[in-house]
Amino acid sequence: MLDQHVTHADGWEYCHVQYCEADHWLLATWKGVVTTQDGQYGAAKMLRLPDLPQAVPYLLNDNSQVQGPWFDSVDWLQRIWAPQAEQLGLRYVAHVLQPHTEDDLGLLLRHNPFAGKFELQFFTNLADAASWLRECQRLDSQQNDQGRSRPASRASQR
Structure with missing residues (x-):
């Protein structure tokens, strides 16, 4: 497993990024x-995790341990991060x-700023x-066997 700990100057970790080889996704x-x-x-x-495979289509982004307000990120993610993630091959994001933030999703669920880039x-x-x-991996595998790819452009809550 490839991983990186992202810390504040005082050494306190706020993000742990890892490529889970068994699952073939970024966590x-x-x-x-x-x-x-x-x-x-x-x-x-x-x-920019060192030694990532050439394409990483799957990301599991876990905010379940975040406290306080999450940074205002949609504009930056859309303009800067999403194009870079798309170049890496990202197609599916499980967030x-x-x-207690389920009610804050209305805007994203009405207008997906990542439509056409990846499924969220x-x-x-x-x-x-x-x-x-x-399940996305299973469907991709089936569709690749049949010579088709799955369109990406949805945002929804499950």
Whole structure:
């Protein structure tokens, strides 16, 4: 497993990024208070994990341990991060929500800023998110066997 710990200057870890070889996906686990600068730095580091495979289509982004307000990120993610992630081959993002933030998803669910780049699904727990990514892998495998690829452009909550 390839991994990287992203820390504050005092050594406190706020993001752990790892490539899970058995699952063939990136796992980003965010913890504590994450500022805008922290979030941007950690998200950028996730795409630069040393020795990543040539293409990484699956990301499990876990915010279940984040405390306080999550950094205001949609604009930066859309303009800067998403094009870089797309170059890495990202096609599916399973995003585990910070506790008690389900009601804040209205905007993203009405207008997916990542449409056409990758499929984005929201979850309230890690197990459901991992299960969805495994199902995406299974469907990709079937479709690749048949010579088709699956379109990506949805955002929804599960």
